Amino acid sequence: MIALEIFFLILVATAAVPVLSAAYSFLAIPFHAFINHYGKAHPMAPRVAIVVPAWNEGAVIGSSIDRLMALDYPRERLRVYVVDDASTDNTPDVILAKAAQYPGSVFHLRREKGGEGKAHTLNHGIRIILEDDWMEALLIMDADVKYLPNSLRKMTRHFADPEVGAVSAYIREGSADKNYLTRFIGIEYILSQPAARRAQNVLGAQACLAGGAQLHTRENLIAIGGQIDTSSLAEDTITTFETQLRGRKVVFEPLAIVLAEEPGSVDALWKQRLRWARGNVSVTARYRKIWFRPSRVHKLGTISFGLVWFSLWLLPVAMVLSSIGLLGLLLIQSDLASILFRTLWISAACTYVYILALGSQMDRKLAANAWREVITFPGIISMLVMLTAFFPKLVEVYLPGLFGGKLDEAGLFWLTVAIYIWIPFSMVGAWLARKVDKTGAGRVLSPLLIYLVGYGSLLCAITFDSYIKELRHAESRWDKTEKTGRVLA
Amino acid sequence: MREQQEQREIDADRRHERVLIPKALLAFAIVAVLIIIRQVFFS
Numbered sequence: 001m002i003a004l005e006i007f008f009l010i011l012v013a014t015a016a017v018p019v020l021s022a023a024y025s026f027l028a029i030p031f032h033a034f035i036n037h038y039g040k041a042h043p044m045a046p047r048v049a050i051v052v053p054a055w056n057e058g059a060v061i062g063s064s065i066d067r068l069m070a071l072d073y074p075r076e077r078l079r080v081y082v083v084d085d086a087s088t089d090n091t092p093d094v095i096l097a098k099a100a101q102y103p104g105s106v107f108h109l110r111r112e113k114g115g116e117g118k119a120h121t122l123n124h125g126i127r128i129i130l131e132d133d134w135m136e137a138l139l140i141m142d143a144d145v146k147y148l149p150n151s152l153r154k155m156t157r158h159f160a161d162p163e164v165g166a167v168s169a170y171i172r173e174g175s176a177d178k179n180y181l182t183r184f185i186g187i188e189y190i191l192s193q194p195a196a197r198r199a200q201n202v203l204g205a206q207a208c209l210a211g212g213a214q215l216h217t218r219e220n221l222i223a224i225g226g227q228i229d230t231s232s233l234a235e236d237t238i239t240t241f242e243t244q245l246r247g248r249k250v251v252f253e254p255l256a257i258v259l260a261e262e263p264g265s266v267d268a269l270w271k272q273r274l275r276w277a278r279g280n281v282s283v284t285a286r287y288r289k290i291w292f293r294p295s296r297v298h299k300l301g302t303i304s305f306g307l308v309w310f311s312l313w314l315l316p317v318a319m320v321l322s323s324i325g326l327l328g329l330l331l332i333q334s335d336l337a338s339i340l341f342r343t344l345w346i347s348a349a350c351t352y353v354y355i356l357a358l359g360s361q362m363d364r365k366l367a368a369n370a371w372r373e374v375i376t377f378p379g380i381i382s383m384l385v386m387l388t389a390f391f392p393k394l395v396e397v398y399l400p401g402l403f404g405g406k407l408d409e410a411g412l413f414w415l416t417v418a419i420y421i422w423i424p425f426s427m428v429g430a431w432l433a434r435k436v437d438k439t440g441a442g443r444v445l446s447p448l449l450i451y452l453v454g455y456g457s458l459l460c461a462i463t464f465d466s467y468i469k470e471l472r473h474a475e476s477r478w479d480k481t482e483k484t485g486r487v488l489a
Numbered sequence: 490m491r492e493q494q495e496q497r498e499i500d501a502d503r504r505h506e507r508v509l510i511p512k513a514l515l516a517f518a519i520v521a522v523l524i525i526i527r528q529v530f531f532s
Contacts (some may be wrong), residue, residue, distance in 0.1 A: 030513035038503035043495035157499060198509070254504055350520050357516035390523065391531040
């Protein structure tokens with residue numbers, strides 16, 4: 001029996017790893033006040049070539065080019081190369097009109113064979129840009145994103161440090177017609193960028209350059225092969241890793257802000273994130289020799305970076321194992337079940353509150369507009385589970401008392417079972433949200449389910465789906481996220 | 490002139506990062522309040 005108890009205890013403990021890893025990462029954020037790259041930054045205006053992949057972006061590409069031309073950056077040191085990936089809409093006409101409007105600054109590069117993915121499209125442009133010596137820095141961006149006027153200038157200043165190979169910016173959710181999902185995505189982006197990437201600046205290793213805002217020095221681009229990796233769906237992460245593996249720094253500039261349009265439906269988000277999650281599976285396998293192996297050249301092999309990486313990647317597994325462990329301990333009537341449940345969920349609640357309280361201060365305006373999503377980010381039911389752990393009498397005694405009832409022993413047992421297995425079921429709820437999203441009832445049911453189960457559970461369900469797709473060797477294909485030009489200019 | 494202005498902006502951005510400390514302390518304080526409520530009313 002003791003062996004079984006220890007086995008279940010180990011299963012429960014797996015969930016402590018992502019909680020501690022998240023706490024560690026977010027505790028590092030205030031240290032960015034002292035450990036940042038501004039001390040080595042100086043005003044710099046290298047000749048920047050901006051490469052923009054565009055496939056049927058007629059609705060957005062014109063205004064994107066106009067905004068690039070209006071950047072607070074010397075015009076003679078800026079060129080925009082739009083790689084038209086065999087578009088079938090009016091994209092070529094819009095680009096040609098802009099090339100005529102900005103002669104010598106905007107260039108139209110046409111691919112006759114398209115649909116091979118973003119990396120192939122980018123490489124077409126990069127090959128041409130590298131043919132002469134004009135380009136000193138290359139900015140890779142998406143056609144639909146909008147750079148705030150000072151953003152490029154705030155990025156290039158870090159190149160005063162010759163050790164820096166690439167700089168990334170804060171991709172901020174900027175849809176004009178926000179819905180519950182884009183507000184959740186906005187909060188997620190605050191947590192994962194101005195919050196978590198500041199921590200990664202402190203810890204010395206960046207996990208991923210934002211696909212819509214990555215600035216490379218010419219030397220770095222050539223060092224990583226002069227092209228973007230085309231073998232995986234995570235070309236941004238591979239570029240980030242390759243830069244750091246060669247001993248160059250990757251800097252996140254939180255004050256360079258780029259507005260982006262994000263998916264407004266669960267189905268579109270699922271497709272986008274499944275592509276990212278499957279890309280991360282291939283990255284994890286590709287760099288298997290660097291994990292947890294500290295190096296003098298880079299910090300990707302540190303224990304802290306490995307824990308952060310695997311905590312996110314294996315979070316759904318930890319959630320399922322922990323629930324199995326708690327249920328097992330309950331069924332063998334171990335006292336540890338209740339103690340471990342409270343310890344784990346109180347730690348998770350404290351970490352969540354700290355992360356959300358700190359994260360929402362990183363972008364107060366966006367967080368204020370999404371206050372409902374900030375509060376319900378973990379999901380309403382998960383919040384009740386946290387309250388059960390934090391304030392046991394509240395849910396077990398006071399709440400039933402409000403309705404004039406009292407939980408008997410059987411009721412308490414089944415309530416406990418429901419609480420212990422909630423987390424895996426929350427992923428099922430997220431999967432259901434995707435299913436109903438496509439139906440007539442989806443307009444009401446889908447948001448309701450996401451508020452109940454939590455946005456985090458939605459992301460975990462997508463990661464879980466990526467495991468299944470990888471195990472089945474399902475076809476990896478580039479599903480471009482549909483863009484409609486909704487970014488608030 | 491412009492370079493001096495941009496250098497001042499870098500220095501200001503560097504100083505701006507110090508605001509992370511009170512922000513983190515506020516987040517800590519919120520967690521502390523929760524723990525105190527638990528200890529006082531629910532333990």
